Each structure stands twice: as C-alpha cells, then as structure tokens.
Amino acid sequence: MALQRLTAKNLTVFTKADLTFGKGLNVIVGENGAGKTHLLKLAYSVIATFWEEGRKPSPTTPTKTHLQVKLADKLVNVFRPEALGRLTRRKPGRERCDVSLKFTDSKHNISFSFATNSKTEVALEVTPSSWLEVSAAYFPTRELLTIFPNFVSVYEGHYLEFEETWRDTCLMLGEPLQRGPREKRIQELLAPIEDAMGGKIELDKVGRFYLSTPNGRLEMPLVAEGLRKLGMLARLVATGSLLDKGFLFWDEPEANLNPMLIKQVAKSILSLSSSGIQVFLATHSLFLLREIEILTSQQPFDGLSARFFGLHKDADGSVSVSQGDSIDEIGDITSLDEELAQSDRFIEA
Known part of the structure; x- marks a missing residue:
C-alpha cells in the first residue's frame, strides 16, 4: 500500500500543488515558509484518519457523512488553525481548497474540499470504500x-x-x-x-x-x-509500528543532529524504505540530501526508488512545486544555494 499522488488547490501557500510519489523515499525540499510541513501534515491527516477509524472496534464501511466530520477534525487538530477555512490560500473574497489523494489501491482514493468559511466539516467528492490497515507515524521537529x-x-x-x-x-x-x-x-x-x-x-x-x-x-x-x-x-x-508496511512522515530529521548522527539517520531512513515503509521527509539540509544521494548509489541501497520535490516561492507570494528522481531535477533551492555559497567563501578566505 502506498500513496501515489497528492493534489491540492488553494491550500495555504499553494495555488496548485501536484505531487507524484515513489513507493520508497520521498524528500520535500524548500526554504522556511515554503510549505514543506503543510504538505506532510495534509497527507498525514488523511492517512491517519483512515487508519484510526479502521482500527476501532467493529469498524463500519466508510460513509460520506462520517468522514466529512472526522477528516475536518483531524485537519484542525493537526494544523491547529483558528478554523478549518483558515487553511485556504489567502485571497480577497471567498476561496475554496480542493484536495485529492490517490493510492496504489483505488478503493482508498479520496477527494474533498472546504471553503474559507468552513468550520466543522469538509465536502467529500470521492469517498473511499475501505479503511487503511497500515499505520502512519509523524515525527515533528521536536523529540x-x-x-x-x-x-x-x-x-x-x-x-x-x-x-x-x-x-x-x-x-x-x-x-x-x-x-x-x-x-x-x-x-x-x-x-x-x-x-x-x-x-x-x-x-x-x-x-x-x-x-x-x-x-x-x-x-x-x-x-x-x-x-x-x-x-x-x-x-x-x-514495537513493529515501522516494519514492512506503513507510512513515516518526518519533519526536518536533521534538526539538532550533528553530521555523524545525520549520516546514521539517513541510513536508517533508507533501511526502512527498502523494507516497505513509504517515507516522506521535509528538509532544507544540504548535508542530509547529499548523504541520501551517496547512500542510494551504494549497496545495499543501490536501485532504491527515491523522489525529490523542490518548493519555490514565486513573485506573487505563492509556492510552486518541481519534482524528479534526483536533486538535479528540482531546480535551485535558496537555502541550499546559500550553503554552497558559504563553502565557496570559506575556500576563498
């Protein structure tokens, strides 16, 4: 089971985001304020809702009425806005946010929307016919x-x-x-x-x-x-929560880690990915990205699928997404360029 695609229109800083994920490792790269965490939280909120509802005693088949409330609750509790509608992109007048998630098994697919004045429920356009049977874990930047x-x-x-x-x-x-x-x-x-x-x-x-x-x-x-x-x-x-199947969302795994530990984290993440866990990372660490690239070219990770997503701030204040199978395909990231520029200045000095 894996998340194949996420699309979001008018979500926070995104006019439109369309991400096609790999079954293994997925790395979202961008500077602060580019919306990395928002994409992680959006995907996690939906997947966690599916899993939590499905593991309740005697779960029933998903229904539109039930999911509209439960999904809205999860989004509000994970993002912590004053109201659900605050997650829509800021524009004059009323706006609507549209979200769609597609999985390898289409019975889990879902599409929903909410407007700037939405408070306690979303509007479901596509309702999944089955709950997820695998867990999702979310690691915030704090331990x-x-x-x-x-x-x-x-x-x-x-x-x-x-x-x-x-x-x-x-x-x-x-x-x-x-x-x-x-x-x-x-x-x-x-x-x-x-x-x-x-x-x-x-x-x-x-x-x-x-x-x-x-x-x-x-x-x-x-x-x-x-x-x-x-x-x-x-x-x-x-505990077996991260073993063979499931999802791991990790926001800035490099935070408060020295380079030696970052190397170990990168290796552990790739080990989980190769064992069947679909991993989603948000980072702006050049060191972590380089370590991932080095490891994916070596045994035992040679051939491990990885996808990279670059978030870029546009002139109008919105954020666009570029994606590919290597870091070279996601365009220039300001925070990474600054690290490279500092290395050049250090050598010159």
Missing part, C-alpha cells in the same frame, strides 16, 4: 520521549495548544514491543540505530523512557536531543 509520561492522558483530558501529531506519536511510542517471527527483522533494523545511540531504549512501568547503556541507565532528559530523535525511531521499529 517526544521526554514529554511522554502522562502526556496522552493530559492531552485528552484538557485543551492544549499542541498539534495532535504529538499525541498520535506518543500513543505509538507506548505500544508494547513486538514479539514473534518478525523479531529477527526488527533486530536487523535496530542494530545500527542502537549502535549509534550507544544503547537500547527502555520504557519503565510508570511511563518513563531510558537509554540503557553498558554503563547503566540514563533518564531521557539527560540524553542528547539528537540521540532522543534516534530513540523515537528505534522505539517504533521495536
């Missing part, structure tokens, strides 16, 4: 292991100004460890991550995470933030 204890219960019992992606991911972090025939594959994926962290992630009975090393256990707040981000990835692999 979540340190806030995990009691976060879900507090979030669900109070109104907090946190994106629902935090709550969703914390729920997955608290899942029990996977046992059975898939343990060998889990250990294969975990080994290089645990080697980079210098230990294993453990969850105690009261909901606190630790990094267990040969020298003892470290409370998660005492662990470097970059290692905590690797710890989130390790935990979801260990």
Whole structure:
C-alpha cells in the first residue's frame, strides 16, 4: 500500500500543488515558509484518519457523512488553525481548497474540499470504500520521549495548544514491543540505530523512557536531543509500528543532529524504505540530501526508488512545486544555494 499522488488547490501557500510519489523515499525540499510541513501534515491527516477509524472496534464501511466530520477534525487538530477555512490560500473574497489523494489501491482514493468559511466539516467528492490497515507515524521537529509520561492522558483530558501529531506519536511510542517471527527483522533494523545511540531504549512501568547503556541507565532528559530523535525511531521499529508496511512522515530529521548522527539517520531512513515503509521527509539540509544521494548509489541501497520535490516561492507570494528522481531535477533551492555559497567563501578566505 502506498500513496501515489497528492493534489491540492488553494491550500495555504499553494495555488496548485501536484505531487507524484515513489513507493520508497520521498524528500520535500524548500526554504522556511515554503510549505514543506503543510504538505506532510495534509497527507498525514488523511492517512491517519483512515487508519484510526479502521482500527476501532467493529469498524463500519466508510460513509460520506462520517468522514466529512472526522477528516475536518483531524485537519484542525493537526494544523491547529483558528478554523478549518483558515487553511485556504489567502485571497480577497471567498476561496475554496480542493484536495485529492490517490493510492496504489483505488478503493482508498479520496477527494474533498472546504471553503474559507468552513468550520466543522469538509465536502467529500470521492469517498473511499475501505479503511487503511497500515499505520502512519509523524515525527515533528521536536523529540517526544521526554514529554511522554502522562502526556496522552493530559492531552485528552484538557485543551492544549499542541498539534495532535504529538499525541498520535506518543500513543505509538507506548505500544508494547513486538514479539514473534518478525523479531529477527526488527533486530536487523535496530542494530545500527542502537549502535549509534550507544544503547537500547527502555520504557519503565510508570511511563518513563531510558537509554540503557553498558554503563547503566540514563533518564531521557539527560540524553542528547539528537540521540532522543534516534530513540523515537528505534522505539517504533521495536514495537513493529515501522516494519514492512506503513507510512513515516518526518519533519526536518536533521534538526539538532550533528553530521555523524545525520549520516546514521539517513541510513536508517533508507533501511526502512527498502523494507516497505513509504517515507516522506521535509528538509532544507544540504548535508542530509547529499548523504541520501551517496547512500542510494551504494549497496545495499543501490536501485532504491527515491523522489525529490523542490518548493519555490514565486513573485506573487505563492509556492510552486518541481519534482524528479534526483536533486538535479528540482531546480535551485535558496537555502541550499546559500550553503554552497558559504563553502565557496570559506575556500576563498
């Protein structure tokens, strides 16, 4: 199961966005304010709604009336606008946002829209005939292991100004460890991550995470933030949430990581992609992009499918999308050009 295509008209900064995804790794590149996170959150909101509704006890077949409300709720809780209509592109007068997602199995396809005055529901034009049976995980730029204890219960019992992606991911972090025939594959994926962290992630009975090393256990707040981000990835692999199938959305995985850890993150991401996880990254890190290009040309990742998407700010304030199978095909990205220019200045100096 994979997301093949996403189209959005009049969504936030986009007049029109039309993205064709690969089954493996998909990398969205752009400077700050170009809408990278918005595209990730849009795709995640739809997929997470399908998965959450499908795993409820005795789920019924998707209906237009039910989905129109549930999807609107998820969009508002993930994006956190004042109202659903605030996600439409800012223009004088009333505007309408149109969204369509197509999957490898057409029974999951969906199209919907909402206007600037929409509040509690979307208008469904194409209704899926089946729920998704695979999970979706969203990693925000901040690690979540340190806030995990009691976060879900507090979030669900109070109104907090946190994106629902935090709550969703914390729920997955608290899942029990996977046992059975898939343990060998889990250990294969975990080994290089645990080697980079210098230990294993453990969850105690009261909901606190630790990094267990040969020298003892470290409370998660005492662990470097970059290692905590690797710890989130390790935990979801260990629980089976990221194994063989499903979706991973990761916003700026390079944030707060040193180059050595970025190299490990890139390798882990490609390992997940090659195992059947469809991965979506948002980044403006030249180092991460170069590492991905280097690794995809080497064993054991040679031939792994990857798609790149460049977001470009236009003169009218909107953002356009270019795409291709290599970084060279997505046009110039200002933030990447600045990094290259600095290297030139350093050599000259």
